[in-house]
Amino acid sequence: MNSSVVRSAFFKSLPVMAGYVVLGIGFGILLQKAGYGVLWAFAMSLLIYAGSMQYVGIGLITGGASVLTTFITTIMVNARHLFYSISMIDRYKDSGKYKPYLIFALTDETYSLLCDGHAPTEGDPNLYRFLVSLFDHCYWVTGSVLGSLLGAVIPFSTAGIEFSMTALFIASFTEQWLSTHDHIPALTGLLSTLLCLLIFGAERFLIPAMLLITLLLTILRRREEKVL
Amino acid sequence: MNAAVLIAVMSLTTILLRFLPFLIFRKQTPPYITYLGKVLPPAIIGMLVVYCLKDVTIMSHPHGLPELIASLTVIVLQVVKRNSLLSILSGTAVYMLLIQLIF
Numbered sequence: 001m002n003s004s005v006v007r008s009a010f011f012k013s014l015p016v017m018a019g020y021v022v023l024g025i026g027f028g029i030l031l032q033k034a035g036y037g038v039l040w041a042f043a044m045s046l047l048i049y050a051g052s053m054q055y056v057g058i059g060l061i062t063g064g065a066s067v068l069t070t071f072i073t074t075i076m077v078n079a080r081h082l083f084y085s086i087s088m089i090d091r092y093k094d095s096g097k098y099k100p101y102l103i104f105a106l107t108d109e110t111y112s113l114l115c116d117g118h119a120p121t122e123g124d125p126n127l128y129r130f131l132v133s134l135f136d137h138c139y140w141v142t143g144s145v146l147g148s149l150l151g152a153v154i155p156f157s158t159a160g161i162e163f164s165m166t167a168l169f170i171a172s173f174t175e176q177w178l179s180t181h182d183h184i185p186a187l188t189g190l191l192s193t194l195l196c197l198l199i200f201g202a203e204r205f206l207i208p209a210m211l212l213i214t215l216l217l218t219i220l221r222r223r224e225e226k227v228l
Numbered sequence: 229m230n231a232a233v234l235i236a237v238m239s240l241t242t243i244l245l246r247f248l249p250f251l252i253f254r255k256q257t258p259p260y261i262t263y264l265g266k267v268l269p270p271a272i273i274g275m276l277v278v279y280c281l282k283d284v285t286i287m288s289h290p291h292g293l294p295e296l297i298a299s300l301t302v303i304v305l306q307v308v309k310r311n312s313l314l315s316i317l318s319g320t321a322v323y324m325l326l327i328q329l330i331f
Binding site: 011014015018036040043044047048049050053054057060061065067070071074075078079080081082083084085086087088089090091092093099103104106108111112115116157159160161163164165166167168169170171172173174175176177178180183184185186187188189190191192193194197202205206209210213214217218220221224225 | 231233234235236237238239241242243245246247248249250253257260261262263264265267268269270271272273274275276277278279280281282283294295298299302303306307310312313315316317319320323324326327328
């Protein structure tokens, strides 16, 4: 295996490490308190691998939800993943044996690391994307297991460390902004979501926002295709 | 319902959502989807920024000030240094200091 690809992938994944380990710990602690131990935390983080869904999932499990409720809730919470996949269709097209895992592991954070399409010039870009995805997955599983085992005995205050995820998206947004002259898509995403947040409130703005973004980008298609 | 069954449902539904677009457009990608693939990434990142900040309280104390200061730290560092890891770690450290010591 090409060690320089491993190194580039590891450095690329570093910004996600702190956030995933800490949010994973938070999840492990909550699940433990709900009466489900380390194997459950491990299984959920390995197999579901969707942060906000797993937090919601604790409530579903302890509340004894039905299969149908769980199915519909998962669709509502995770519908944005349809969006990520649509925008990665061409990029992941020729990823061969890595493709199933790349699609499985496409979380918000991994998406934000890989969606700009950059990969090191040396080595296999598909191996690079696979490793970034795999490292992120490992951080998440490790955090969940640690949280479940250690419970609340963390020696220092980590209050506020969850901001690292916000910081990751803001840094990605800024970097995208700096590397292109066409700011219409970025502004469409930012302002549409803001508008939907104001209209629909914090609990239910995400799906309207996705629809509005798609609608506006569709209307702007003729203009944008001249620019691209 | 059994916890293991519900976990399986959550896992399979999430996998379905992630794979569905790839299954639908398996043979060839329509030009419209290729277009969306180009313009969606910056739009989605914009959406995620708002999504992360959705619970910030602007009307009451501390009026979103820790988030504002930490976000500006990230943006300014990214513009000046173009090093994502540095921007993210510094912004997070600033935020932690602000909410633990000042606000």
